[in-house]
Amino acid sequence: MRSKRRQWTAALLWTVATSGSGCAGVQSALDPAGPQAARINDLWWLMLWTCAGVFAIVISALVAALRRGRAQPAEDAETERKMTKVVAAGVAVTTVILFAFMISDFVTGRALWSLASPDAIIIKVTGHQWWWDFEYQDPIPSHRVRTANEIHIPVGRPVKLEMTSSDVIHSFWVPNLHGKTDLLTGHQTVTWLQADRPGKYRGQCAEYCGHQHAHMAFVVIAEPVGQFNAWFDNERHPAITAANAGQQRGQQIFMSRTCMMCHQIRGTDAGGRSAPELTHLASRESIAAGTLANTRDNLKGWIVDSQRFKPGNKMPSHDLGDEDLNALLDYLESLK
Amino acid sequence: MKDRELLQLEETWAEPRGFIGWFKCVHHTSIGRRFVITAFIFFLLGGIEAVLMRIQLARPENTFLGPDLYNQIFTMHGTTMMFLFAVPMMEALGVYLVPLMVGARNIAFPRLNAFGYYIYLLGGIFLYVMFFTGTGPDNGWFSYVPLAGPEYGPGKRADVWAQLITFTELSALVVAVSLIVTVFKLRAPGMSLNRIPLFVWAIVVTAFMIVFAMPTVALGSTCLILDRLVGTHFFNPAEGGDVLLWQHLFWFFGHPEVYIIFIPATGIISAILPTFCRRKIFGYTPLVLSLVATGFIAFGLWVHHMFTTGLPRIAQSFFTAASMMIAIPTGAQIFCWIATIWGTRPRLRPPMLFVLGFFFNFLIGGLTGVMLASVSLDQQVHDTFFVVAHLHYVLIGGSVFPLFAGFYYWFPKMAGRMPGDRLGHWNFWLMLIGFNLTFFPMHQLGLKGMPRRVYAYLPGMGWGGLNLLATLGGVIMTAGVALFLINVFLSLRTGEVAGENPWDAATLEWATSSPPPPFNFDSLPIVAGRDALWDMREGHSGSAAPAVVTGVRGDLREVLVTTVLDAEPDHKTLMPDPSIWPFLSAVATSGLFIGSIFTPWAVPVGAVPVTIALIAWFWPTRKEHLERIEAEQDHGRTPAPPAEPVTQGQA
Numbered sequence: 001m002r003s004k005r006r007q008w009t010a011a012l013l014w015t016v017a018t019s020g021s022g023c024a025g026v027q028s029a030l031d032p033a034g035p036q037a038a039r040i041n042d043l044w045w046l047m048l049w050t051c052a053g054v055f056a057i058v059i060s061a062l063v064a065a066l067r068r069g070r071a072q073p074a075e076d077a078e079t080e081r082k083m084t085k086v087v088a089a090g091v092a093v094t095t096v097i098l099f100a101f102m103i104s105d106f107v108t109g110r111a112l113w114s115l116a117s118p119d120a121i122i123i124k125v126t127g128h129q130w131w132w133d134f135e136y137q138d139p140i141p142s143h144r145v146r147t148a149n150e151i152h153i154p155v156g157r158p159v160k161l162e163m164t165s166s167d168v169i170h171s172f173w174v175p176n177l178h179g180k181t182d183l184l185t186g187h188q189t190v191t192w193l194q195a196d197r198p199g200k201y202r203g204q205c206a207e208y209c210g211h212q213h214a215h216m217a218f219v220v221i222a223e224p225v226g227q228f229n230a231w232f233d234n235e236r237h238p239a240i241t242a243a244n245a246g247q248q249r250g251q252q253i254f255m256s257r258t259c260m261m262c263h264q265i266r267g268t269d270a271g272g273r274s275a276p277e278l279t280h281l282a283s284r285e286s287i288a289a290g291t292l293a294n295t296r297d298n299l300k301g302w303i304v305d306s307q308r309f310k311p312g313n314k315m316p317s318h319d320l321g322d323e324d325l326n327a328l329l330d331y332l333e334s335l336k
Numbered sequence: 337m338k339d340r341e342l343l344q345l346e347e348t349w350a351e352p353r354g355f356i357g358w359f360k361c362v363h364h365t366s367i368g369r370r371f372v373i374t375a376f377i378f379f380l381l382g383g384i385e386a387v388l389m390r391i392q393l394a395r396p397e398n399t400f401l402g403p404d405l406y407n408q409i410f411t412m413h414g415t416t417m418m419f420l421f422a423v424p425m426m427e428a429l430g431v432y433l434v435p436l437m438v439g440a441r442n443i444a445f446p447r448l449n450a451f452g453y454y455i456y457l458l459g460g461i462f463l464y465v466m467f468f469t470g471t472g473p474d475n476g477w478f479s480y481v482p483l484a485g486p487e488y489g490p491g492k493r494a495d496v497w498a499q500l501i502t503f504t505e506l507s508a509l510v511v512a513v514s515l516i517v518t519v520f521k522l523r524a525p526g527m528s529l530n531r532i533p534l535f536v537w538a539i540v541v542t543a544f545m546i547v548f549a550m551p552t553v554a555l556g557s558t559c560l561i562l563d564r565l566v567g568t569h570f571f572n573p574a575e576g577g578d579v580l581l582w583q584h585l586f587w588f589f590g591h592p593e594v595y596i597i598f599i600p601a602t603g604i605i606s607a608i609l610p611t612f613c614r615r616k617i618f619g620y621t622p623l624v625l626s627l628v629a630t631g632f633i634a635f636g637l638w639v640h641h642m643f644t645t646g647l648p649r650i651a652q653s654f655f656t657a658a659s660m661m662i663a664i665p666t667g668a669q670i671f672c673w674i675a676t677i678w679g680t681r682p683r684l685r686p687p688m689l690f691v692l693g694f695f696f697n698f699l700i701g702g703l704t705g706v707m708l709a710s711v712s713l714d715q716q717v718h719d720t721f722f723v724v725a726h727l728h729y730v731l732i733g734g735s736v737f738p739l740f741a742g743f744y745y746w747f748p749k750m751a752g753r754m755p756g757d758r759l760g761h762w763n764f765w766l767m768l769i770g771f772n773l774t775f776f777p778m779h780q781l782g783l784k785g786m787p788r789r790v791y792a793y794l795p796g797m798g799w800g801g802l803n804l805l806a807t808l809g810g811v812i813m814t815a816g817v818a819l820f821l822i823n824v825f826l827s828l829r830t831g832e833v834a835g836e837n838p839w840d841a842a843t844l845e846w847a848t849s850s851p852p853p854p855f856n857f858d859s860l861p862i863v864a865g866r867d868a869l870w871d872m873r874e875g876h877s878g879s880a881a882p883a884v885v886t887g888v889r890g891d892l893r894e895v896l897v898t899t900v901l902d903a904e905p906d907h908k909t910l911m912p913d914p915s916i917w918p919f920l921s922a923v924a925t926s927g928l929f930i931g932s933i934f935t936p937w938a939v940p941v942g943a944v945p946v947t948i949a950l951i952a953w954f955w956p957t958r959k960e961h962l963e964r965i966e967a968e969q970d971h972g973r974t975p976a977p978p979a980e981p982v983t984q985g986q987a
């Protein structure tokens with residue numbers, strides 16, 4: 001019994017000790033790439049080691065209590081007095097530790113909000129069932145850039161996110177950069193991000209939002225300023241015009257079918273806002289809110305029968321002939 | 337002389353027999369036993385749902401359950417475990433044990449208590465019937481608006497959930513009231529407040545928390561159902577409503593709810609430890625104060641479920657402080673328990689094993705709970721599998737393990753036979769290992785970015801291995817629970833006959849036969865200390881019989897009412913007879929509740945049978961009328977029972 005308990009403790013400590021190394025990943029809170037995730041990560045390790053210590057001490061006390069026992073316990077006043085002192089000391093130490101935790105939380109909390117800067121990029125985030133709408137803000141309305149499920153940010157520059165939801169509550173979360181903030185219907189919430197090193201950081205909706213909550217992801221691509229500016233310049237331009245007959249046919253299909261009622265392609269008649277913006281679709285890494293790689297096959301499968309990949313999502317299936325479908329794919333793939 | 341008195345008691349308090357009689361029973365042991373069994377069946381149903389979810393998540397992009405079914409199942413799992421298992425199970429134990437522990441013949445308001453049970457039963461059946469007809473709620477056990485509102489939650493699913501809340505809150509409230517009055521007015525003479533068993537204290541604190549917490553969720557679910565059914569706009573931002581209002585209302589109930597489940601579990605620990613360590617509990621007063629403090633602080637924590645909603649930071653800081661503060665009384669309890677064990681050599685029978693398992697598991701859950709109190713850290717792990725791990729360590733580690741300890745501990749009292757030790761050991765180890773294997777990896781999954789309530793995840797996320805491990809653990813844990821069922825089945829048939837007090841415990845439920853007769857005690861005990869039976873044994877080293885109450889009539893359902901503080905005899909009163917009307921009232925009320933989600937007319941029309949049933953409930957029969965007159969005349973003739981204990985020898 002006692003040795004088993006010790007084995008358990010050992011197993012626990014081992015798991016705890018190895019958990020740090022196992023957590024590197026595209027969507028991990030323990031692999032920080034920005035100042036905020038780093039602060040929270042520090043707080044986590046502080047709390048984890050302190051709590052592990054508390055756990056070890058309390059379990060040792062329990063084991064010791066079991067081990068030192070006699071069949072006829074002494075309940076004399078002397079022992080009771082000693083016990084009372086130990087228990088009181090335990091409560092006092094608990095209180096001190098909790099107080100220390102509270103202070104470190106307040107300090108971390110202050111640090112998390114210290115990014116605020118007038119130099120920041122401002123992005124308006126709108127949550128939809130089940131995709132993300134991003135709009136880079138600019139005082140001149142025509143300079144605003146709208147995109148979906150993927151944002152690029154320059155390394156080292158703060159980003160302010162102004163968020164709301166068009167339908168139900170969602171939550172914006174990029175674990176490598178920062179904790180989450182909810183997108184509330186009828187409220188605007190604000191959070192700040194900054195990436196300290198280039199990389200691709202995956203984010204995912206963290207508030208249960210219905211059928212496809214599981215497949216409501218996005219990616220934050222942090223890149224050096226030069227690359228970011230190039231990307232942003234390209235995004236600002238309307239979609240390229242269809243270059244050849246196939247693409248033109250594809251564009252026609254897009255405009256004559258239901259596609260244009262929901263999707264926006266800037267520079268064309270398609271101006272719908274209830275589905276992801278597609279002006280530079282071909283430059284993105286994934287489709288279906290971070291669910292599928294952006295390949296021709298996946299795009300095809302998605303158009304023909306999106307319910308197969310994300311049952312319950314709001315994209316209708318399209319019954320197109322092979323030729324039409326290929327033309328449409330040609331057109332969509334030209335939207336760099 | 338003695339035998340005639342007993343026969344008289346048996347005749348007076350006899351529970352009705354037969355099929356119809358089954359619905360008339362009002363004794364707390366009959367209702368309490370049904371309550372426990374029903375809640376356990378819901379525990380098994382919730383467990384099956386958990387296993388289905390674990391199978392679905394065992395590998396990436398699994399197609400065992402689609403999103404529609406998965407979302408219903410996780411909602412059913414949460415709703416079942418919280419509303420149909422955990423809270424009712426705690427109240428069920430209270431209903432069965434509290435009157436015995438305080439030395440009463442029955443629970444206060446026995447008909448109301450029976451009504452509470454039937455409402456709970458019918459509500460649970462309603463939920464599962466709807467689930468099996470494809471109308472199971474699918475918005476989570478918290479039913480956040482607008483997802484559960486009229487626009488995004490079409491159909492009847494969210495209505496089913498909201499109305500189930502009405503059922504459970506009504507049931508919980510009436511049972512809580514019965515328990516509070518039982519403890520405050522029906523205690524055995526001599527059991528002053530500072531001598532009440534800790535389990536009873538835990539139930540009292542819980543019952544008060546139910547009384548204060550349940551009305552909030554009642555208000556919330558009523559507003560929700562009004563929004564959905566008659567077009568009000570409490571939660572509709574387009575018309576000036578607010579989606580966060582729901583979250584405040586829900587969590588103002590939802591957080592105390594966690595302690596409503598946890599506090600009785602601490603009572604079970606405090607009941608078992610002295611028995612198996614063979615010594616008085618260490619720190620009775622601090623333990624009681626901790627319970628009460630926990631009860632109060634629990635109402636000041638709800639915002640820590642809303643740290644990501646962008647509330648003002650100063651407000652969040654307050655709730656961080658409160659959330660951390662609640663760890664102080666909990667810590668004090670743990671230290672007192674360890675001090676109780678210190679220096680003893682506890683008998684490692686199944687109840688004690690589960691208590692030791694509790695320490696291990698709950699400590700982990702409590703420590704991660706302290707972490708979650710931090711706004712900054714919570715922003716990362718909120719709504720991830722880290723929280724799934726935390727809450728299961730608290731609820732399974734902190735409540736289900738003590739519950740199983742309690743099942744083994746009180747099984748002899750309820751069944752009259754001892755539970756099997758060998759199977760009990762296997763049961764414990766499988767549950768302990770399975771539980772930790774299931775939930776420990778979830779901490780890491782959450783930190784690696786896996787959100788809660790996802791029916792699938794992409795292969796590239798690197799979550800497959802830990803999820804498979806968790807599923808494996810789930811299988812082991814299920815085997816552990818299955819062994820418990822087998823153990824119960826075998827013990828009921830071939831278990832050793834238990835006798836009155838097989839564990840040599842100190843509280844009054846062990847001072848009567850197992851299972852107890854419908855009048856609980858042959859003669860009502862008088863209490864001289866905190867550990868009633870041990871004190872009696874020490875005080876009357878064998879020769880004289882223990883002090884008992886005399887002067888309470890055995891030919892009527894007469895009971896002694898005592899004062900709140902010192903439990904001095906105050907007056908006598910009559911307990912109601914068995915009656916079919918609590919059951920019929922529950923059926924009528926359920927009809928109204930269920931009908932109202934289909935048409936508002938169910939409210940005025942359904943009110944008619946409810947009114948009739950309630951009038952019939954209180955309409956005295958001729959026999960009751962005569963008894964009441966007789967008892968009143970009787971009071972005029974003889975004085976109230978003497979305040980001084982009268983021993984049986986003298987009487």
